Amino acid sequence: MGNGMFLTEEEKKILDGEFGETLQKVMKTVVLYGQTFGAKRLVKLDGPVHLVTSFGIPMLTPVFEMMEELIKSNIKAREPFTVDPRPLDYRNVPVSIAKKLIFKVMYGKQKEYEVQLKAVGLKDDNAFTCACYLPEVGNIPKKGDILAWAESSAVVYANSVIGARTNRNSGIIELMSGILGKTPEFGFITDEGRKATWLVEVKTSNLPNPQVLGSAIGMKVVEDVPYIIGLDKFLGLGLSDDTKDYLKDMGAASASNGAVGLYHVENITPEAVEMGRNLLVDGYKSYIIDDEEIKRVINSYPVMWKNINAKPKLCFIGCPHLSINQLYFWTERIIKALENIGQKKLKITTILCAPPDVIDAFKRDEKTYNKLIQTGAKITYICPLMYMNNPLCANEAVITNSNKLRTYSTARFYLDDEILERIVRGY
């Protein structure tokens, strides 16, 4: 062990089992993982980890057993961490008895698992979201911070929009790193690993939908790093709140339709602002995205419904979770669209997903919150993917503006304007 990797005296002692067998296994896991990718050493984490595993699905028996072992050995993460969203919220996302029975089996270990999460260092009861980096949630890294995150949409945001450094870790590896307070130095942690191998030129006539642009990029570059030009023409320079939201959704689509863990956007994202096209490697590949390409990508999405003409039963907006800015945006759009046709209620049950802390902040603006709720829209903290994992839910006609949700479920994708039209008019 430690082959090819420099370990400090303390790390060696942990690896030799001087601090107990469980911590030895934690170190062994992280060292083996690092060695596999040619890491020469472990580097200190600058911020808390963010876990991908938030769901107590009985299939993950080894995870529960490992957590129990950690707890018995009194081992926890060095800093309080955040975790992906909870799977269920019967109050705001009501389900039939049949669905509830299936959910009870599917997430039968949820309560026990949440107890385990708390015991190993979960931040608090509100720490369940995929968008942990939002200001209200507070797991906010700084540029250059070394992290060990796993949730793919959070990884790509932290790396690209914030300029922090995390690999696209698998679940559990991030927890092990959080326990040690260290992660192997390779990939996106290094300067070399952050270089772009693709030049992506956006040549559309208008700002493309972020979910489709991200999808196009992800499908083309897969796990490579793209350097994107042409977006500053629409988004302006630097990172406004609107731009951050745009990049959040674009990144999530690129990470799920491909496996993008880092992108640079010329004149916008921090490393691109600093280094410009010096981020591109020699011999980079090129990809042009124009109006035709956007159309082609949208038309390539399969419709997974049994009856493609079915009337939608449900609409999910907010995968990844919405920022407070986006909650206000959708509230305004929904209310205006209803007013325009003299209608008070939405015709399709519409669920807006956001972090618990963002929902709390939004609810404090009672007037706006009540206006939204009066339209029949609901706000929840769940992960819609976990909802759609229920086979009975998967059989229903669900629509979404999320490309991640489309990719991992039977939900049908529509652009924002089409979604609005459909939830208001009910088709």
Add this chain to the structure above:
Amino acid sequence: MSKIFKGRVVLGGNFKGEAVVTHKGLNILASFQKSALKKSKRVICADQNNEELYGRDLTDKIICLPTTIGSTTGGMVLEAVARLGIAPAAMLFSGHIDSLAAAGVILSDVWVNKRIITIDQLGDEFLNTVKTGDVIEIKEDGTIIIE
């Protein structure tokens, strides 16, 4: 006539068995989840997007692949099938192993005590040569013999 390839040992071992080949990324979650949820006695690949693997028995097989793709829960799912005793016997990668697969085989090895022999960097020629149903011999030093 047998063909010999040499790769890098991620987790070594000696094994002889049957190959199952995919030329596109193996989606761990989509492929294994259904069998793991049902606690089946064998993993039958459930990924409808992978026509080479869909419906095939993956338990105790040697999966030959370029990479794994999909959700970052993939590593844990692989560990879960290892815990159930229905994991593949080996994974042979033509390129560099990815972070999800690496996590899965390492977690299985360290926490479940189940070794999934893993060799990577076998080259594109390996994946172009091996066929589903071939008998493969894996040696401790990363040598692969397709019989």
